Amino acid sequence: MVQDRTQPGLDARASRAQTARRFRLGLFLPYILLALIAVAWSAGWFWVRGRAATEIDGWIAREAAAGRSWTCADRSLTGYPFRIELRCSAVTLERSDGRFRLGPSTAVAQVYQPRLVLFESAGPFHVEQGALTGDAAWSKLQGSVHGASDGFTRASLVVDGPNVTVTGADPGPIAVTGQHLELHARPTPGRYESEGAVDVSLRLAQAVVPQLDALTGNPAPGDLSLDATLTQATVLRTGPVPRELERWRQAGGTLDLTGLSLAKGAQRIQAKGALALDDAHRPVGQLDLRAAGMDALIGSVVGQRFGSDKGALVGQLVGGLLGLGRQPEPEASADAASLKPLPPLKLVNGRLVFSGFPIPNVYLPVLY
Numbered sequence: 001m002v003q004d005r006t007q008p009g010l011d012a013r014a015s016r017a018q019t020a021r022r023f024r025l026g027l028f029l030p031y032i033l034l035a036l037i038a039v040a041w042s043a044g045w046f047w048v049r050g051r052a053a054t055e056i057d058g059w060i061a062r063e064a065a066a067g068r069s070w071t072c073a074d075r076s077l078t079g080y081p082f083r084i085e086l087r088c089s090a091v092t093l094e095r096s097d098g099r100f101r102l103g104p105s106t107a108v109a110q111v112y113q114p115r116l117v118l119f120e121s122a123g124p125f126h127v128e129q130g131a132l133t134g135d136a137a138w139s140k141l142q143g144s145v146h147g148a149s150d151g152f153t154r155a156s157l158v159v160d161g162p163n164v165t166v167t168g169a170d171p172g173p174i175a176v177t178g179q180h181l182e183l184h185a186r187p188t189p190g191r192y193e194s195e196g197a198v199d200v201s202l203r204l205a206q207a208v209v210p211q212l213d214a215l216t217g218n219p220a221p222g223d224l225s226l227d228a229t230l231t232q233a234t235v236l237r238t239g240p241v242p243r244e245l246e247r248w249r250q251a252g253g254t255l256d257l258t259g260l261s262l263a264k265g266a267q268r269i270q271a272k273g274a275l276a277l278d279d280a281h282r283p284v285g286q287l288d289l290r291a292a293g294m295d296a297l298i299g300s301v302v303g304q305r306f307g308s309d310k311g312a313l314v315g316q317l318v319g320g321l322l323g324l325g326r327q328p329e330p331e332a333s334a335d336a337a338s339l340k341p342l343p344p345l346k347l348v349n350g351r352l353v354f355s356g357f358p359i360p361n362v363y364l365p366v367l368y
Contacts, residue, residue: 042080067096082110084111093238100128103122107119123141140158175209178204180203199229202225207221254274255275290339
């Protein structure tokens with residue numbers, strides 16, 4: 001009897017071939033999976049890009065229906081593979097009360113964190129509103145917005161070298177320059193839902209304002225800081241300023257100043273209080289003041305009421321009694337205890353009332 005010895009050999013060779021094929025497949029499997037992931041990610045990115053374009057177009061259409069025409073010149077959406085990057089060579093807004101224009105600007109959001117938007121602009125910014133014309137320029141402007149389903153959780157703006165001019169204002173043009181500006185906003189914990197309140201923090205370093213120099217008699221640059229809460233902020237939209245301010249006033253909006261500070265050379269002043277708008281659309285409220293090195297300014301204010309010579313003398317006496325002429329000690333320059341309290345400054349019926357007397361020739365304007 002003859003035995004067939006070829007079958008086991010064939011089976012062995014087939015088994016080795018199958019093992020080799022599995023081995024080769026194992027070698028290429030990671031690359032195949034990587035290619036599939038890349039294809040899926042690319043498809044997802046283009047879907048997100050399309051969704052972003054649709055949302056932008058929808059928002060622009062809704063704004064146009066409300067009388068606000070937005071334009072993003074030379075709009076492009078790029079940023080593949082991990083970002084959505086919106087670029088505009090210029091951003092313009094036209095509405096019934098004016099025209100606004102911002103130079104080349106970019107907004108970026110990560111695909112995996114779409115509610116955090118970073119933006120920057122090369123500027124400049126130009127606005128025409130009624131008789132007023134404003135222009136702003138800077139060396140660098142960057143910002144961010146942390147969005148949420150019901151609004152936002154934080155917004156920030158950082159500007160280096162701000163330079164702002166406003167023409168058409170009464171009594172004359174306004175010019176402000178500075179070294180560095182920061183502005184931050186966030187919903188006020190515990191008050192956002194009930195009062196629509198938003199906390200605002202502003203810092204402006206080494207500011208130069210010629211009008212303020214003339215008022216204080218001090219040419220030194222100033223450092224300004226502001227911490228405030230704006231109630232009923234959620235009623236504000238991008239409509240005409242008069243309509244938005246009136247909506248805010250009727251909603252009972254207030255600006256609660258928790259800390260306003262200006263340091264200008266040896267002169268320092270701090271204020272706390274609350275401001276609103278009266279029925280005639282003028283600022284109204286009261287500010288509690290503390291100051292140092294302000295005797296010359298007090299003399300100027302009092303001098304307008306009693307005459308320059310007598311007023312200067314009275315101002316010096318008042319400043320001396322209040323301790324306003326004494327420069328704060330260097331080690332206490334940042335200590336609020338070195339500041340002396342002033343009589344409150346009241347904004348009533350379109351006048352500034354200081355120490356019970358209206359400041360002569362100073363009238364609060366009707367804002368709209």
